[in-house]
Amino acid sequence: MSAPVYHRILLKLSGEALMGPDSFGYHAETLDGIVRQIDEVAGLGVQIGVVVGGGNLFRGATGALAGMDRATADAMGMLATVMNALALKDALMMAGIPAQVMTAVSIAHVGESFERDAAVRHLEAGRVVILGGGTGNPFFTTDTAAALRAAEIGADLMLKATKVDGVYTADPKKDPAAARYERLSFDEAIAKGLGVLDTAAFALCRDQKMPLQVFSIFKPGALMRVVTGEAEGTRVTL
Numbered sequence: 001m002s003a004p005v006y007h008r009i010l011l012k013l014s015g016e017a018l019m020g021p022d023s024f025g026y027h028a029e030t031l032d033g034i035v036r037q038i039d040e041v042a043g044l045g046v047q048i049g050v051v052v053g054g055g056n057l058f059r060g061a062t063g064a065l066a067g068m069d070r071a072t073a074d075a076m077g078m079l080a081t082v083m084n085a086l087a088l089k090d091a092l093m094m095a096g097i098p099a100q101v102m103t104a105v106s107i108a109h110v111g112e113s114f115e116r117d118a119a120v121r122h123l124e125a126g127r128v129v130i131l132g133g134g135t136g137n138p139f140f141t142t143d144t145a146a147a148l149r150a151a152e153i154g155a156d157l158m159l160k161a162t163k164v165d166g167v168y169t170a171d172p173k174k175d176p177a178a179a180r181y182e183r184l185s186f187d188e189a190i191a192k193g194l195g196v197l198d199t200a201a202f203a204l205c206r207d208q209k210m211p212l213q214v215f216s217i218f219k220p221g222a223l224m225r226v227v228t229g230e231a232e233g234t235r236v237t238l
Helices: 015-019 028-042 061-063 069-094 116-124 142-153 184-191 199-207 222-227
Strands: 008-013 047-052 099-103 128-132 159-161 183-185 212-216 233-237
Touching: 008 015, 008 028, 008 142, 015 028, 028 047, 028 222, 047 069, 047 116, 047 142, 061 069, 069 099, 069 116, 069 128, 116 128, 116 142, 142 159, 142 199, 142 222, 159 183, 159 222, 159 233, 183 184, 184 199, 184 233, 212 222
Parallel strands: 008 047, 008 159, 047 128, 099 128, 159 212, 183 233
Antiparallel strands: 212 233
C-alpha cells in the first residue's frame, strides 16, 4: 500500500451524496461505502475533517425560493447539516472509527461547539472530526464552510466529493461531448463559471493557497487514490 502524501485533509460531502440513488434521506449502502473509504484513509494515519451539506434533508436556498425568509431558511439548512453530521458519526462509530461532531451552531448534548484548537486536538487524537452547521451564518454555502474549516484546521488538501469524477467543461450527464479537466487554476474555475464550487469558496481556497481535489465519492478506492497522490478527478490550484 502506498504511503499518504497528505497529513491532514478536509473532505466536503454533500447531503446528496448521503442519499445515494434515493430522492431523500439516507441510503444505507451508499453511507457504508463512504465510511469504508474514510476508514481506509484513516488507517494510513491521515487526519480527517469532514464538512457535510444538508441538501438531502433541506436546502436553504430552495426554502427561500418558496417564499421563506432567507436567513430562516438557511438556519433550517444548518440544522439539516447537523443531522447529517450525527448520521455520519453514528455510521463511523458502528464501524469502529472514532469520530466527533462539532457544530457552528450551539446545540447542547448534540455536538461540541466548533473551536479550532479543540478540533485540532481531536484530529491529533485520531478522531474523524465531522463539522456541521455550515459557517453558523446565513447566506454562506457549505462549500464556503468547507474552505473556511480547511484553512482553520491547517489542512494540506481540501477534497470536494461529488457524483462525477471531476470538473467538466459541461454537465457530462447532459452533454456527451463534455471533457474532464485534469488541472485548473482557481482563477480559471471562477472565470469559466464552473459550478462545482461556489465563487466564494474558490476564492477562499485561492487566497489561502489551499489545493482542491474534485473527485467522485462513488468510485471505490477514489479517496485512497487521492490521498496517496495517484491521478484521480480534477486538481485545482493557483
